[in-house]
Amino acid sequence: MERIILWALLLVGITLLIFSLRKPFIKDWILIFLLNAYLSTLIGVLVVEENMLEYPIRFLDNYFTSSLLYEYLLFPVVCIYLYQKTYNSSFKGIFLYCLLFTSALTVIEVLLERYTDLIEYHTWTWMHTFISTFILMFFIRSIMQLINQKVS
Secondary structure, three states, X not given: OHHHHHHHHHHHHHHHHHHHOOOOOHHHHHHHHHHHHHHXXXXXXXXXXXXXXXXXXXXXXXXXXXXXXXXXXXXXXXXXXXXXXXXXXXXHHHHHHHXXXXXXXXXXXXXXXXXXXXXXXXXXXXXXXXXXXXXXXXXXXHHHHHHHOOOO
């Protein structure tokens, strides 16, 4: 069952990526995708290597101990959609959308941890996921704000 879930998430991720790149500002979307993949992989590898959590069933499990699917596809795609949704938002709007997107990702992770063998918490908790995801999303959104800020 877990392999089916992984393949379904892969298809969803690829579909969402294709649709997210169809809008203007593709340079921004690609930058967000790559920046998020880089930073989430850095954090993910540290967390897995410290045995805070593990992914018993994953793609390319002979080569990687972290979740390639989440760190290289799903989370970066969600960050693209967050940026698109908050493109013209105020600080308060960006903050609230980061909370909303983070909450959704955290709920999904908790459900996967409880009902599947895709994720196994050791010393990690849902609160760690929530905080790290929120900080990373808000950081990337803020970096993109700085990059696109008009020079006066």
